[in-house]
Amino acid sequence: MKNDGQRTVRLPSLVEAFLPIITMVCLMVYVFNFSDEKYDAAHMPLIIAICVACAVGAACGHSFSEMLEGMIERLTATLEAILILLTVGLLISAFMISGTIPAVIYYGLRLLTPQLFLPIGCILIAIVSLACGSSWTATGTIGIAFMTIGVGLGIKPALTAGMVISGAYVGDKFSPLSDTTNLAAGVSNTGLFDHVTAMVSTTGPVFLISLIIYAILGSRINVVNYDPTIAQGIEEALAANFNLNPLVLLPIVVIVVVCILRVPGLPGVLISVVTGVLFAVIFQGQHNVADIFSILHYGPSIETGNEFVDKALAKGGMDNQMWTINLILLAVSFGGALERCGTVERIFGNIKHKIHSVGGLVLATMLTSIFCDAAMCDQFLGIGVPAPLYDDKYDELGLARNMLSRTLEDAGTLWACMFPWTACGAYQSGVLGMNPFVYFPYAFVNLLNPIYACITAFMGKNIFWADGAYTNLFGKTVMKKAAAAPEEAHKYAVSQLEKLRTEGKAPKVTA
Incomplete structure (x- = not known):
């Protein structure tokens, strides 16, 4: 919570954080399943959800101009x-x-x-x-x-x-x-x-x-x-x-x-x-x-x-x-409003403190990315929002920064086209002539990639470590080139990795 002049700005409560999302989901369910095909687009549900998100932002101390600024920032990007x-x-x-x-x-x-x-x-x-x-x-x-x-x-x-x-x-x-x-x-x-x-x-x-x-x-x-x-x-x-x-x-x-x-x-x-x-x-x-x-x-x-x-x-x-672009404008605006009022930080901010394994961290990152895809309606937010939430946790577990970037794309990019109200889902649906829910079960690369990445991480395999070591699918850890990372973050991650190896919680290099 912070005091901004005469106003006190705070994070939303869990109920407030979920309210715009629940509003959008309920309206989407109605439109796509119970509207008798009189209206089958995501535009109006998003407009109403944006209004609810702005109301939540106001309740948390944000002015409308601040909420609008958040939406415009996302639109500009x-x-x-x-x-x-x-x-x-x-x-x-x-x-x-x-x-x-x-x-x-x-x-x-x-x-x-x-x-x-x-x-x-x-x-x-x-x-x-x-x-x-x-x-x-x-x-x-x-x-x-x-x-x-x-x-x-x-x-x-x-x-x-x-x-x-x-x-x-x-x-x-x-x-x-x-x-x-x-x-x-x-x-x-x-x-x-x-x-x-x-x-x-x-x-x-x-x-x-x-x-x-x-x-x-x-x-x-x-x-x-x-x-x-x-x-x-x-x-x-x-x-x-x-x-x-x-x-x-x-x-x-x-x-x-x-x-x-x-x-x-x-x-x-x-x-x-x-x-x-x-x-x-x-x-x-x-x-x-x-x-x-x-x-x-x-x-x-x-x-x-x-x-x-x-x-x-x-x-x-x-x-x-233009139909797709209209949807993208609304979807990105909704994501910007959620980002500005602190929805994702409230929902996921404390989860990382309870994570103590590589598999758990990969799963949490993926779930956050998919949540941002679905709730904030934009794959760029599905990648950009979780990164600063979890980057220090990857350093803490001695992981390379390209392990973070890989995980963000494994879920944030590949599952963004599954939801018909996201920018990717709307575009692909228009081009291919069918709802994403119809084709996604057959998009095996998109469907299986996060599952494969998550399973191998829980098995302690297919992992990139901060010092350049890589644990392959056979469980053998070999030394390769270290991935680029900020200097201080890299030093911290390497020191954490050495500590974990000493404690037997990370594999030692075998070749």
Whole structure:
């Protein structure tokens, strides 16, 4: 509690801390389950929850201007992502009219079988996402194409969507170009590539496990029920309406090259948009400037006579992104209001004092990240808010700072797309055409990664220590390069680690 002039500012009580969240959850449950589909969006529940959060802030001594400042701070931090989201709408339209996405669908149907579709699709999407550092860009371009390929091959749409999400987030987490990757390293005060190295230790094995699961599911697809006429109809409709010269696939290569050259996200996407428009002019005969502007703004209106193709190509456009952007603005504002009134600090602030094991600390960090994803509606808050709550505890247990950054992403990034009211969930739901609760059970990378990381931590394995030691999956502790950390924090963590080793509470280096 602190005295701010004439006002006394305090943390909310537990009841006050949970009140805005309970309000939001109850309204979300009503909207998505009991509204008879008269209203099925998260916008109004969030507006009411923001009002409740501001009321709690006022009860705790915050003025409305302070609460508004908290919301604006979060919105400011999210503006670049919102601008990128607008340009992704342009990119999807550009890749539609250029023939790039239609060509991916066409050649995918010709080359892939129902048995190979899931594992190969997951790998290809992961490669695109790794190159561009964005799960949003990957799902909005090649992901849309694979959703249509899946229909043509008779694959369950939810299973295809789960595969798309898995591949997109693998690439996003491994990529040093990803905003969440850089954010996790930054808030944990560790090196970017130290963080990426730690990420590989959890996401790598889970990716392999997921590919095996997708391969098994693919081998069990009942080809007796597969109707080849659907795929043939899609191919014929695409061939009749687009020039499918293999050269129209080059805009995807441009995305990869732009990212390899480390062009920042926003200009990188715009370069890809311009490339798509040029290919539309060269290969698809799109010469009317007004038509191109209309398609980029409002999305393409392509009628091929095939319902699957028409539905697949009715994506993109800056205007079509506004529903999602409105939701993101409200969700981030709600998160900023909760952050300002001290909700997370009240709920989780004292938990870390009761944690005395690596497994317990990893679990607490993950639960806090997921809570922030769901309650504060933003993956950036799911990463940024827990970091300062737990960083000193990681030092106390002799852990490396990239252990913290890895844990933040294992949960905060991967589970953010599970909730339909978060920025990630809203975007992916709009692109993939289904509620996140429908596809998430099949997004095996996202689903299993936190579970895998938590289990191995409780087993005392897959742990990065402050002095550079690493305990692998076989329980062998080997010395590697120490992860970057603030100097004083690093010295303290190493001294704590030596103390724990002396007491037999931490493994000694064996090689």
